[in-house]
Amino acid sequence: MIEFSHVYKTYPGPVHALKNIDLKIAKGEFVFLTGPSGAGKTSLFKMISAFDVATSGLVQVAGIDLSRLNENKVAEYRRKIGVVFQDFRLLKDRTIFENIALPLQIRGDRSQQIQRRVQEVLEQVGLSHKYDQFPDFVSGGEQQRTAIARAIVHQPGVLIADEPTGNLDPKLSEEIMDLLERVCSQGTTVFVATHDQEMVRRRKKRRVDLKDGLLVGDQ
């Protein structure tokens, strides 16, 4: 599903963010990405979400070579993936329902379809009763569940989550991880960057370690 082959990323300076990354993640797999700050996790995620391209090497997601996408194709590609951030990135002037509905509106789905699908996802993430609330009036855990709901509402093949539990307490973190595992069990490839080593050990999933731009572990 996700394939990195001899990938290098160098920023002006020069700063070598990624060095000779070889990585394959199969469809429906759940993988943790760990490593200290500056290890290259964000660069790797930027490439998967097509906000950056490799200096050299090949990055493929679902068979698509991401270096060959034009402006419109990039947008089309992003509709096939889901992205979750530590700081949720919700639109504060829209309700939870409206935030979740955004990817479907962008895709041009009909209003009834949107209504039905958003309600399904709201139930899945346990937010049916909060659909008409604004993000600032719900808890951090609920905001992150909203962000996950928005990332999965269009049934993406890949879900990448950059420190999704970074702003949450341990109990809420576990809830979010349970939710991500449920998403994975439905066939979505889930790739989660985290600092939380304890949680990674507890979850017993594949773990990829980055250090100074190098892939130092894959277990």
Added chain:
Amino acid sequence: MIRSVFEQRLSSLKQNWPLQFSTLVVVTSCYLVVIISFLLSQNLQKILTLWGNDLQMTVYLNEESEPSEVQLLQEKIRENKNVGRVKLITKEEALKEFRGQMASYAPDLLTHGDILNLIPASLQISLSESTAGMEHLKILDALASVLKSEEIVSEVSYGQDWVKKYSQLIFYFQRACEAIGIIILGAALFVLSNVIRASVQSRRQEIEVLELIGAMPSMIRLPFLVEGASIGFLSSVLAVTISYLMYSGITGMFEKQLQFLQLSGHLSFINTLVIIFFCSIGTGLGAIGSYLCVRQINDGWAAKSL
């Protein structure tokens, strides 16, 4: 989709209303200056045309010219398609008119037979009504140079000095209006572009999210283009309305003076076609000003800075 665009436009209006309002005032003022310049230029041109219509050429004939030669010259002049009327004023008729005009001013002069004998016969030429006002001077110039070469013509007069000066004045005024118009429209474009830039910055987070979930750049740009176009449209409609009120007020205030100058029936406000054209240009400028700013929103403009 369209509903979403207008919702975003309304949301932007609510968020940035002081900025939007001041932009509306500035852009309306710019457009107003352009309309007023156009209105002045259009009406001055009308006045020139009006005065041009009254313009006549007097062709003074030599003492020794024969009636047959005069007849021939008249026919030759009539062949010119720009000429409307040609009238022969004989020496006697000219004398009679002169006497009538001078009787009250210088009665002694009328007794001097020698002086009176100096008044020549002439041809009074008017241009046809179909001739465009601004063309009068050129036509008269060309006609005068042809007639001056005729043997029986001693002099040609058509008040060329003041007409030349007046049309030069109009010419420079129009060029000045055009230059001012271009500068003002450029300023309007700059203001509009900066307002949209502020709007883009204030909605950067929203753009970032839209980019993340796969919105096409054109989808993200559209609400801003609509925003710019609607400011442009609203400003041009307001400018037309205000200029109409000003025009009505001023012509009403100076009604008597305009009647005395025989101009009241000849001045007019810009016509409907020009209004439609102006509003289209105003709207288009708004959209262009907006586009100049939002063209930077492409492939992850906001989200790349994550």
